[in-house]
Structures are given as structure tokens and as C-alpha cells.
Amino acid sequence: MTADARGERADECTVVSNRGPLSFRFDAAGALEAVPGGGGLVSSLQPLLAGSGATWVSVAMGAADRAAVDEGRMVGDGMTLLPVVVDDATYRAAYDVVANTTLWYCHHHLFDLPRRPRFDRYWREAWEGYRRYNQAVGDAVADNAPDGSAVLVQDYHFSLLGRILAERRPDLRTVHFCHIPFADPNMLRVLPDAAAAELLAGLAGYGACGFHARRWEDGFRACYADAALAALAGTSTAPRTFVSPLSPDHESLTAEAAGAECERAAATLRAQTGGRRMVLRVDRVEPSKNIVRGMLAFEELLLAYPEWRDKVVHVALVYPSRQGLADYLALGAEVAHTAERINHVWRTPTWTPIALHVEDDRARSLAALTMADVLLVNPVRDGLNLVAKEGALLNRADGVLVLSREAGAWEELAGAALGVNPFDVSGTADALHRALSMDAAERRRRAADLRALVLARDASDWLDDQLRAAVAPSA
Ligand code: F6P
DSSP: OOGGGGTOOGGGOEEEOSSOSEEEEEOTTSOEEEEEOOSHHHHHHHHHHTTSOOEEEEEOOSHHHHHHHHTTOOOOSSSEEEEEOOOHHHHIIIIIIIIIIIIHHHHTTOOOTTTOOOOOHHHHHHHHHHHHHHHHHHHHHHHHSOTTOEEEEESGGGTTHHHHHHHHOTTSEEEEEESSOOOOHHHHTTSOHHHHHHHHHHHHTSSEEEESSHHHHHHHHHHHHOHHHHHHHTOOOOOEEEEOOOOOOHHHHHHHHTSHHHHHHHHHHHHHHTTOEEEEEEEESOGGGOHHHHHHHHHHHHHHOGGGTTTEEEEEEEEOOOTTSHHHHHHHHHHHHHHHHHHHHHOBTTBOSEEEEOSOOHHHHHHHHHHOSEEEEOOSSBSOOHHHHHHHHHOOSOOEEEEETTBTTHHHHTTTSEEEOTTOHHHHHHHHHHHHHOOHHHHHHHHHHHHHHHHTSOHHHHHHHHHHHOBOTTO
């Protein structure tokens, strides 16, 4: 952390996120085993905070994490870890039902409106759980943060925390940073009136709210400007806002990708693709990532441009996410089924068109990003998409980025990527063909431009922007 942006003392800063840098599971013998926290947020924050002396407040995510807290095993790497423990029912209500099944879907515009959401009495009980969860984290921060210090709160799990902190500790300089899109007013109006009001009032309690892209900031401000929502929230005044796209930590990521483990993984991938061109995707299996349409576009590439048959492999590295949610499990099955069907139709004795890997393997992911001829990033809506920027930074093959115009990263990378409408399977197939057919000079130019765009900002710029934006809510 280069926390000198405001003469800040790094060890007085508090960062809050649901998932912390360390989580635990029980091994087969029932012993606690540490696993590094996953997801772009944690992997970006970890190298920035390590050794800084900052406090990282997170929430114990299950029985193993809670046992690790009891045994004093949540210990940070040059920072203070402050894991908050809530009971399992409260956690499931807050994380599974409200954060991930309601707010995440709402902000991604992914509600299946003819059928869901259904805001019944059980959902209202879950909302109570979300309140208790925000309150528990609010108490931990309020009890520990030094006078007047900066508190950087990450993501949609903490929509209510701004107001809680403003009431208990008005001296704190608070920021909320949203890693996902923010809903347009019409979508936010799907929430029950009282919940929408509480959410907007909760966020208005922060000193400032940050976003990866201008369009999510616009959506947020539009919600406060919407007459119906403003009437519900009792305010039409949005808090201060700012836009600060995250970038990968150049130094640590480049060093990791150059390590021996990644070299070994690269050799294995080379053997698997047999010297063919590689269309890569690296994603968690999440409904926003659009993995099935990506595979259908790859199949249409084989249909419409037969010259690519046996010449290209779609390497799909898609890793489990939020396994407690039925929709995510069903999506995983649909992804596997789609890959299997396409392989069944197109495979030859020596060529398997889709190489699907579903075990999370970071070394393999980074190795693949260094090698890809085409990186396909086609989310239907995405706060940023860090993989697009990681690929641009690491790729050594003048790889072409085929990027959804609905990803926040599009705002930064449009000049050098090939844009796609993620809903248009044929259009995506055409973009893959264009990327694979591009002449060497254009590939080199685009890859260099992409890299320059990513190098223009480092992860520490993003953290410094938050520190600069941190003000007390009444300031
Ligand atoms: O989907 C967005 C996001 O919250 C990211 O900000 C974060 O990296 C990740 O998901 C965390 O996911 P999980 O629910 O697995 O902790």
C-alpha cells in the first residue's frame, strides 16, 4: 500500500470484505486445513496489504473458519486479521439469500423476472439476517478503528454498513467500493420498497462510493435521482462517487507467472493442444460469465469457418464458485454437458475441440494466459473483469482479446480489444474468426496497446484512489 496519498498511516487503515485472505476447510481426517481466499478482490488486496500493518475485517464463512477463529489460526501476513463470527443461519441468510441470490442478481440485471425473485416471508427473514450481519461487522469496525481513520469497505455484502458506521462512528472516513455493476433504477425497483429504501440510505451513509466503470456510477446516481426510489429512501442526495478501475498488481503477477509451477503447467497445456491455436477462457462458473454462449460461439466458428477444424482448441478453465447455490450447480452441469456434446459432435481421433478443466488451478490459469492466441471474455454484465487485464499483462503470444462490451473493463480496453455483444453467438463466432485470422502486425500492435493500457494503472493506484476518496460522511 502506498498509503501516502493523504499522508495516511497504513497501519491505521481498515479494509472490510466478506471473504478474507485466509479461509479453512476440514480435511478428510477432520483437521483444519488453510486455503488461500479466492476471487479477484482477495487476490488483488492481499499483496497490497501484506506487511502494511492494516487491519482486514472479514467474516468467517463456515464451520471450518469459525473453528479456526476459536483456535487463533486466523493470522495475517504483516496485517491484523479481524474475522467476525456470526451464527450459521445469519451467515447463510446474508451471504446466500440476500447478497448472492438477491443483490448480485439485481445489480447484474439477471433476475428471471417471470419466475423470480419471490419476496415472501422467508426472504424477509433473510433480510433480517443481512441486517444482523452488517450490524456485527459494523460493531467490529466501530470497536477497533482508530479515531478519524479510513475504512475501505468492499462490495455489495455491506450495503447497510455506511449508515451503521455513520451513526456509531461519524469520525470515520468511509468508502464503499462496488466490485460488481450497479443496478439501473428500474431493476432496483424490483426490490421490496423497504429493502430498496434501506439499501439506498445505507449506501448514502458512506463518505464516498466507488465503482470500476463510469456506467455503474451512472446507474448508482440515477437510482437516487429516480423519483420513486428517492421517495422511498427519503433522500434524493447521492453520496460522493468516484470511478477507479482495479488493475492487477504488475510485479507480483508477472513474477508468479514466470515461476516454475507455471512453466510446468504451460508445458502440459502445450502437449494437450498439440501445437494448435488456443482460444482461452478463464472464469469462475457464474451466471454472468456467459460460458455456455462462449462454447456455442466456438461451435459456430467450426461450422461457419471449416478451416479452423482440427486447427484450434477452446481451452475452458472454469472453476467452481458459490457451491451452496442451486443455480450455480445447475450452471456447472450445463457447462459440462455443452462441452461434452460439442466434443461428441466434432472430435476426431487426434483432436478434442474443447479442453474443459474444472479444478481450480491458479498456475495453470496464469500459464494459459501467457500462451493464448485469443482470450475470450464475454460476460453478459461484469463489474470489471480482471482476467481481461491479467491476460493483457501476461500474454507473450500477441494474443487478441475478444471482450464483451458489457464488461466494465471495456471502458478502458475498447481501443485495443475486439468488442462483442455477449448475447450474439454468431457475432462472437465472427469475432473469434477475425481474431484467429488477424495478421501478425495487427496482433502485435493490439497486444502492445492492450499491455500499455493495463500498465497505465497499478493495483496500488486503485487503493490510493480509495484512500483519497475517504471522507467522513458529513464532510
Ligand atoms: O462477484 C463479485 C465478487 O464479489 C468479487 O468482488 C469477489 O472477488 C468475488 O465475487 C467473491 O466471491 P465469493 O462469493 O466467492 O467470495
